[in-house]
Amino acid sequence: MAGSQHPVPAGSLWGVPEPRLPHEDRYGQGAGEQGRPFPCSAGCLVASDGIDPGYAGDLDAVPGGGFAAGDGSPAPGSLFASAERFITLFHSENRAGPPGRRLARVRREIETTGTYWHTTAELEFGARVAWRNSSRCIGRLYWHSLRVRDRREVAAAPDVAAECVAHLREATNGGRIRPTITVFAPETPGRPGPRILSPQLVRYAGYQAADGAVIGDPANVAITRLAGALGWRGRWPAGRFDILPMVVQEGGTRLELHELPADAVLEVGIGHPEFGWFADLGLRWYAVPVISDMYLDVGGIHYPAAPFNGWYMCTEIGSRDLGDTGRYDQLPVIAWHMGLSMASERTLWKDKAMTELNLAVLHSFAAAGVTISDHHTESVRFLQHLEREARHGRACPADWTWIVPPTASSATPVFHRYYEDFDQTPNFYRHPAPPLLAPARLRDHQPGLAAW
Numbered sequence: 001m002a003g004s005q006h007p008v009p010a011g012s013l014w015g016v017p018e019p020r021l022p023h024e025d026r027y028g029q030g031a032g033e034q035g036r037p038f039p040c041s042a043g044c045l046v047a048s049d050g051i052d053p054g055y056a057g058d059l060d061a062v063p064g065g066g067f068a069a070g071d072g073s074p075a076p077g078s079l080f081a082s083a084e085r086f087i088t089l090f091h092s093e094n095r096a097g098p099p100g101r102r103l104a105r106v107r108r109e110i111e112t113t114g115t116y117w118h119t120t121a122e123l124e125f126g127a128r129v130a131w132r133n134s135s136r137c138i139g140r141l142y143w144h145s146l147r148v149r150d151r152r153e154v155a156a157a158p159d160v161a162a163e164c165v166a167h168l169r170e171a172t173n174g175g176r177i178r179p180t181i182t183v184f185a186p187e188t189p190g191r192p193g194p195r196i197l198s199p200q201l202v203r204y205a206g207y208q209a210a211d212g213a214v215i216g217d218p219a220n221v222a223i224t225r226l227a228g229a230l231g232w233r234g235r236w237p238a239g240r241f242d243i244l245p246m247v248v249q250e251g252g253t254r255l256e257l258h259e260l261p262a263d264a265v266l267e268v269g270i271g272h273p274e275f276g277w278f279a280d281l282g283l284r285w286y287a288v289p290v291i292s293d294m295y296l297d298v299g300g301i302h303y304p305a306a307p308f309n310g311w312y313m314c315t316e317i318g319s320r321d322l323g324d325t326g327r328y329d330q331l332p333v334i335a336w337h338m339g340l341s342m343a344s345e346r347t348l349w350k351d352k353a354m355t356e357l358n359l360a361v362l363h364s365f366a367a368a369g370v371t372i373s374d375h376h377t378e379s380v381r382f383l384q385h386l387e388r389e390a391r392h393g394r395a396c397p398a399d400w401t402w403i404v405p406p407t408a409s410s411a412t413p414v415f416h417r418y419y420e421d422f423d424q425t426p427n428f429y430r431h432p433a434p435p436l437l438a439p440a441r442l443r444d445h446q447p448g449l450a451a452w
């Protein structure tokens, strides 16, 4: 599931996803207890009030969701059409015999309840195929091995938070990362289902001062502000790598903050195999990227909270998270320590610094026993995946601009060809950003928000 290094779309500095675009932003540790204002157990509630109900109201609708608008229910006919396509695919790929009887049951269920319930096998298959259909993901060779945690009975925010913590622990697996998804309650007619507002389960705070300067990750300014509005006090003093609490919403109601216990989040300090000074930069990153702001669509049923993870590819952290000028912007400081001349672009100081930063990320994760891959290996695997899909007679959608790595692009085989891209369900779709997570500069006039 390694991922994206797509050129940053407008607004993404603020963590605002492109509305209604399919697919996740794929391409894209021992955090100390001290300084934590809310010592707590797994997934505990740390704050729930203090938010202006006017804002909370903005968060009710889940556009793109099948059931959330108005009375909300999709026409039974269109739901059945989606169900029929999926159930037929399930039966044919799993050699489960003719789908007729199952389809008749699904049709009756939709007629009487307005929705239908997937079998465990259907849900597992649906989640795996959603990964397989994610055209921005270079890491799909292992789609079949996705571990599916069926938590469809879980809808209350504290339980969602606790299950997210359990997900992190199981997926981290001491460093041998396991691609995993947890599927929470679906949307049903009249019930929107739970939602996670945090873009990933683990994110570093981005504290923005009045002059616009940011301490931490600028990508997370909006979600940090939202946490502040919900009562999170932040760490003091503010650090560059302070782990945010999760923001969880129970079925269209108010938002809750839930801290992640420090021992559920594995982090890796970044050092370099040769440059002794590198560790002194104090850089670190978390081990497991768990995307949490996308909904899973399987056969017309929407699962609004379905956090999933793979493992990192080094360029996601080295080239983008720590390298982008709109993120941690570490290339100048690394180049300076390397003694490179930054007087001219033509010394290629950025290229050299970026390569060493990627090397440091790979080296540090490996030394810590944490799964990570590099863009060369992952590119070869992706072409294997394409071949395998072709052998199964399946077309594989892929988005060149996301598949091609941001570093050493033309040195990887995925660069030298084109792909067909198309939208196919099951799939993951990003929730449209709620107004509360709109770019900060558009919201500066709004009252009631924390200073940062």
Ligand code: ARG
Binding pocket: 001, 002, 003, 004, 025, 026, 027, 028, 289, 291, 309, 310, 311, 312, 313, 316, 317, 320, 321
């Ligand atoms: N690019 C994102 C990040 O740097 C993570 C996206 C998912 N990546 C993955 N390898 N599954 O945090």
